[in-house]
Amino acid sequence: MNLEIEDAKIILDDLYFENINDVTAICIIALNDDSERDGLILGYTRLSQGARVTDILNFARNDLNKPYAENTRETVRKHSLKYLVEYGLVIQNADDPNRVTNSGNNNYILTPQFRELIQAYLTDKDKYALLKETFVDSLEVTRLKEIEELKKKTDNITISHYSLKEDLRLSPGPHNIIEKFLVEDVAPHLSKDAKVVYVGDTKTKDLYFNKELVEYVGLEIDIHQKIPDVIMCDDKNGILYLFEAVASSGPIDTLRKKELEELFSDWKSKHTIVFATAFLDSSLFKRFSNQIASDTTVYLIDQKRMISYKDY
Template sequence: MKQYISPDNSKTFKEKAPKVQKLINAALYILDTFGIPLDSTPRRLERMALAFLASGAIKKLEDFKNVKDLNSNYALKTRDIIIYINKNFGEDISSGSYDDIRRKDLKLLTVAEVVLQSSPNSATNDSTRGYSINPTYAELIRKFGSKDWEQLVSEKLKHIEPLSKKLKREREIAKVDVTLPSGGKLTFSAGKHNDLQKAIIEDFLPRYGYGSEVLYVGDTSNKYLYLEKEKLEALNFFEISHEELPDVIAYSKKKNWLYLIEAVHSSGPISELRLLQLEKLTKDCNADIVYVTAFLDRPKFRKFMTDIAWETEVWIADNPDHMVHFNGDKFLGPYNS
């Protein structure tokens, strides 16, 4: 069976007992066979697998054959899922992060209807709504491990288009082509956030990047759309799989500056807290760090202006020839035209 997560690429996974590690990878194998896209970070995959296991009352490999489903009158609310995961899988998820269960951990599973809501017509924030395995998929899960199981799944689900295929088709419909400063090309999925990343690469870096080379770009549908891992490691950059990666990373050899750029559409400027996190993560980096928050327009900048950290930079895409410096006396002095 394929190993989707290993102790080498996930700290939380490494800390779990071997039998739990095996159970998580088995759950991901099942979800992969069901057509769930597994192109997230190791931690996101781990969280999705754990939420899936909780939704079916699965604590060990032997429980797959007795998985509970919606017809079993079994359904866990998001807070109960957290309790189940913490109790059975060595986690310490905060009870206050129950909304992440719905919005992140179960998102793909509910869209694909592998996991169903106990009261689908209730309000999004209905605290009584629970989650449980779809009986159609539970029937297949109970036969997991049998001979020709994948073929059995293929036959049973032949009239259901896999979510991974649906999402792939959607991504191919609307794309944003991006030209790197080096002349290479990237293709983003469509969306305001990715429009801003395109502007950062094509408009900001040629103006203020001092010949920068793009070393990392994350797309909303592909966290590792572009990655120069060896070049980042040569700069002693922090672990590439870390979830605190900014949206764009570029390096100017001329200045020995490493640009950490956040593209802000709905959240995520470089605040004082975010700056402290990034400074801690980059403390061993060989390059000098330039922190930049980018916005599409000034109204969006005004919305987040009070959150911007001192000693950082702001760039606004619809005024590309100007920057806002939150840098105190570094730029104090008369401006000569």
């Protein structure tokens, strides 16, 4: 049984991977391929040994009849492989971790654990169910370690994003750790085109705002006004993302949602607003779980979980 695109998507969904699309699925299929072929990195005969982005595109074109253009390479790298690596499913340059980023031999392989999970999916559903649970637990452990390291920081917490001209530097603390994950982790899963409009800091409320986008969404920056902690905008699709980072108080309850709708009334009359509250861990979320407004979303950073609040 061969791994198909829909199979790869099912596995990703089972692992709560959020950025699921055909290109990401094709990356997984390519990196799982054991058939011998020419034209790979010198000394390699199978994609599973290590595949460059070009090798993956060639595989898509020749083996799957998916003729992606060569200029798709950056999209594959930034919007598929990058997230697979960050999620612990793929290793970059396992053969040479010190390889420079612009090397023509930059390559990717599946982690042994993820490869074993795929094989179990194809051959043994009982084993797959068992491995899947273990795998999800290990992903959460990795995220918890990442959060603990950030909590220990006494210097600035940095935020990186393609729409920023330079990294943002926030003061240390749980609230700003949440903001980091919102910009770097949550937002790209919602929209690859979302841009940072505003990011506040517990010490500097107007830490960053994009003047052009602030005017575009009809917002006036006033540190005395109750502006959401993080604002991002997908101007291509007309979607505004309003995030509240909750370290002690302040989720988007019914009253807060009404305030935000009034604050962004001009935008709401023409476009879409997505409301979301983020918690660093589930223990704090439990304190506020019955206060969350309908038609909003909650993100649990430690578990990489998304919870939708909807009436029925």
